[in-house]
Amino acid sequence: MKIAxxxxxxxxxxxxxxALERGHxxxxxxxxxxxxxxxxxxxxxIDFSVPSAAVSNISSCFHANVPVVSGTTxxxxxxxxxxxxCKEKNGGFISSSNxxxxxxxxxxxxxxxxKIMSQFDHYKVEMEEIHHDQKLDAPSGTAISLAKGIxxxxxxxxxxxxxxxxxxxxxxxxxxxxxxxxxHTVTYNSEVDSIEIKHTAHNRExxxxxxxxxxxxxxxxxxxxxxxxxxxxxxx
Numbered sequence: 001m002k003i004a005x006x007x008x009x010x011x012x013x014x015x016x017x018x019a020l021e022r023g024h025x026x027x028x029x030x031x032x033x034x035x036x037x038x039x040x041x042x043x044x045x046i047d048f049s050v051p052s053a054a055v056s057n058i059s060s061c062f063h064a065n066v067p068v069v070s071g072t073t074x075x076x077x078x079x080x081x082x083x084x085x086c087k088e089k090n091g092g093f094i095s096s097s098n099x100x101x102x103x104x105x106x107x108x109x110x111x112x113x114x115k116i117m118s119q120f121d122h123y124k125v126e127m128e129e130i131h132h133d134q135k136l137d138a139p140s141g142t143a144i145s146l147a148k149g150i151x152x153x154x155x156x157x158x159x160x161x162x163x164x165x166x167x168x169x170x171x172x173x174x175x176x177x178x179x180x181x182x183x184h185t186v187t188y189n190s191e192v193d194s195i196e197i198k199h200t201a202h203n204r205e206x207x208x209x210x211x212x213x214x215x216x217x218x219x220x221x222x223x224x225x226x227x228x229x230x231x232x233x234x235x236x
Contacts, residue, residue, distance in 0.1 A: 009048070111149040
């Protein structure tokens with residue numbers, strides 16, 4: 001399979017290694033200094049760039065008739081626009097805040113727990129996410145996805161970074177320190193006890209492998225998909 005890498009930073013290098021190990025060919029390594037030359041020859045593109053480049057990268061793929069997997073966060077105000085373009089061009093698209101297989105299983109646990117805990121309103125939920133100090137967005141896209149999973153399965157209506165959340169808001173504590181790849185914790189607190197689920201990434205490799213697996217699955221397909229489709233978790 002021929003892969004275009006859109007964004008060739010630290011994640012791009014790790015994705016490249018996994019792709020080559022799995023027998024794929026890299027036909028484009030796009031960074032801020034080169035063009036999209038070679039994109040049209042790709043079977044699929046993987047976008048791990050920066051928020052300011054994501055829309056251009058994704059739309060270029062749709063115009064070139066190349067399915068695209070995007071793990072860039074911080075650009076989602078343009079998400080509906082990209083979905084409309086995907087449909088207009090009969091493109092293929094997967095966007096995820098986190099391609100780690102473990103995190104996507106964690107999303108499922110989070111939604112299931114939220115359904116259960118919605119019956120017990122004396123528990124209040126809060127979240128913490130910890131990332132390296134070079135991460136550009138806060139809270140993380142993964143934290144926002146976790147919050148949305150809770151909101152869709154409970155009486156909560158919003159999330160906030162404010163230390164004094166309203167009654168139906170989920171407080172997210174965003175911490176930036178050192179070289180932490182990503183740690184996400186969801187805690188339900190009551191006066192007598194706490195229930196906590198946590199995912200800790202040990203390195204970037206889980207994100208990269210998941211992105212390559214998603215690209216393998218998406219190649220040759222049209223439509224808008226999620227990691228639930230890739231992992232066959234759309235059973236509910």
